[in-house]
Amino acid sequence: MPGTSDEVRGMKMVLRSAGAPETRPGEQAAFDPGRRRFMVGAAGLTFGVAAGVPDFLGLGGRQARASGVQEVVLNPWVTLSTDGTVFIMSPAAEMGQGSLTALPVILADEMDADWAKVRIVPAPPRGKLYGNPLFGGEQYTAGSATVRGYFDNLRRFGAQVRYVLMENAARHWNVPLAELATEPGAVVHAKSGRRLAYGEIAAFAKIPERAPEVQVEPVAKAQFRLIGRDVGRIDVPSKVNGTATYSIDVQVPGMLYGAILRQPVEGAAPERIEDAAARAVEGVIGIVPLKYGVGVLAETPWAAFKAKDALKVTWSRSARGWGFSNEKGFEQFAAIARDLAKKGVAWDSKGDVAAAMARAATVVEGEYRADYCYHAQMEPLNSVAAVSAKGDSVEVWVGTQSQTITVAAVAQALGIPESRVKFHNFLLGGGFGRRGNRDVEFIVDSVLMSKAAGRPVKVIWTREDDVKNGRFRPLYVNRIRAGLDASGRIVAWHHRVVCDEVLAFMDPVRYKVSKGRDNIAMRGTELPTYAIPDQLAEGLQQPTGMRTNPLRAIGVGQNSFANEVFIDELAARQGVDPVEFRLRLLANTPLGERARRVIEEVARMADWKRKRPGRGLGVAYLDYSGTQLAGIAEVSVDRASGAIRVHRFWCAIDCGLAVQPDNVIAQTESSIVYGLGLALTERITIEDGQVRQSNFSDYHVPRMRDLPQLEIKLVPTRNPPTGAGQMGTPLVAPAISNAVFQLTGVRLRQQPMLPERVKLALAAAPGSA
């Protein structure tokens, strides 16, 4: 490895015991990611590979530390020190959602660990051990599926560890195991008043070869010590003093900087490159032609950016996306949505919707649209890679939503086995779906550039790169038909979703096994709690050549907008109060009962029936992966400008058991603010296949002055946890649209509800002057 990080690679990592946080002499010293581990707070955080967990695959392994302290690997998740420190693997990416802390809390609770002695270790990329069961064993952090997906297993692993410790104590004291109990961090024998701390047991513990069969109490009955109590996120202290480390902060010896002028349209290739001006920038080392763009290698980021801007490239014009635009998309998609002869792929189907529709007394239709929108995670995409001189191994420093997908993609890019990829994990400066696509193009960037340079390279996307080469929530046309019986009851529901392909583009591996069912595009069309006997949701995803990705709340963000505005329209047609209408529609099931509770709760919070002069109220309800939530917006409209102001927002959420209640509130605040931007201001426009926007100056995300007063109520229930990271996002747009209707009588059927659109809608309304 030419001038690279041999010292990093050779570095033996030592996990420090609790109470002896690693000191970092010389804040100004070159950042050496192998050495710079941070240990934070009571439950320390070690970032990077888990090389310090000795022999983490070999059950029963035992290693001495310099201090004489021994570490015993209990299972791939838990390593116990003779000094009492408990190292717990955390398998998810930390991008702000708090899983890094929440997952170990689940295990520690069942193991009855003393939280003050817990050290959290980010798990290395080993899908078989640390994968999320909901994602086929990939370590993939998305879909608010982390706590939901790992919950049962973590409880079981924790219970197994506790059992093994008790069994060892029983043998040590020669007493029946049934006479033993635990208190946090210790096994106790009440009869004799004896007590063995977990660390003491570690010194003599015999670890069974096979995990013991242990049952855990069902959630409804279990007693928890840590779950439900806010322990404080372990990453927070490092995020207030500048020490939290993201991949963009990494420096390795001998490193160059890379910037890439990327294809303006997916699939376009550089045909002619004029790089004289770029090469003339002082500090530029080289120009690297790539299949998908032109890279610049330079001594500083600034030189790399300047040179990238000085490149002139002519692109091939054969890619599908050229010529496309939002207008063309809406026109094409709307025509497809209306043409019932064009069948889609059934996403969700119940009963016989055609027959039910034919029997219906009335059929009502509604059409809803959404423009492309952009993730706008605060940390622009970036990565660091060091490819060996022979090109047969690589080291990468990244923030990614999937450790395992990243290792596979990097190995593929170099044509080397995955075992030759050394992976260093970092915090993510936001993900929201942008850092989890199968090709992780922002990571392959640095790998290709390092290979070309023969040196380590950090590739940084500018914000303009990040916007122009965004992978967006698709453009949507949703068309819903509802069949009503003579009494106005909904008997049939047919939802057609026409939008760009998402799954096929972002994850061809998952798409292959999906049989054309695009879950990213289609989620949210299913209506599990509304008692509508015959339902069909059809997906008609279109290959437009546009770049797409999951974006916080995926398809639910638009499909629920369509559902909940349409429901409101049906309520208005029948002159029924929108809250009452939804309550009547709820199925008489346990989930329906939970839905009722959040709708009634949010109506109470907002004092729903009270009229406010100059203001409108609108409600929306949502089942999102089983999480029940309802929101109410209070709005006013400036008729001159068309600007909507959201003054207040109320939300009631039931996500089952809340592992970290304050974090559920924080995530709900977060997802509501995110939804506010998507609802009102955030739009990507495509012209001739290319992105028009470039930065926060023309892509407007919510700022502090844009916020409503917000009130969130967590409605706790003893159900298994169902996710909280993004659930609030889809509530916001329909609640706002429905509130504008209550105030003005005008329906807004397209996201974002931009002032010019509101003005047009108001002007077109019957009776408007």
Place this chain on the structure above:
Amino acid sequence: MSQKITTTLTVNGRRHTVTALPDTPLLWILREELKLTGTKFGCGVGQCGACTVHIDGRPNYACLNKIADLEGRSVTTIEGLSPDGSHPLQRAWIAEQVPQCGYCQSGQIMRAAALLREKPRPTRAEIVEYMSPNICRCGTYYRIVRAIERAAREA
């Protein structure tokens, strides 16, 4: 073709002499030369506030200030806000569990520190107005307000 220049400036109380292209933003000097990576790159055009530092005591964008204009100036970054991370805002930020992804928070705290220096007991409306240049995509704004109010109260 512009040539590199040498500039001497004070960062967190220490004098540094750096050599760089004259139009190099302070941001990249701080991050890549001085290894003060707490100051973040967000937009490069003064639209997001992730790179907020104090220049001669006033909040400013490290991405917009060129090194050529900083001769003799004094810069404070998040690493220099307090010797041990115990500034009232930093403590309040932890107490209110403000950060999510955390990427914007150095800039948020630096901006809030400037606010409290100008106005030790700001009203809520003043906080909102003063803090609006800084974007937090995780939407931690409500907690930022609470943390500033707490720091003002407890300082």
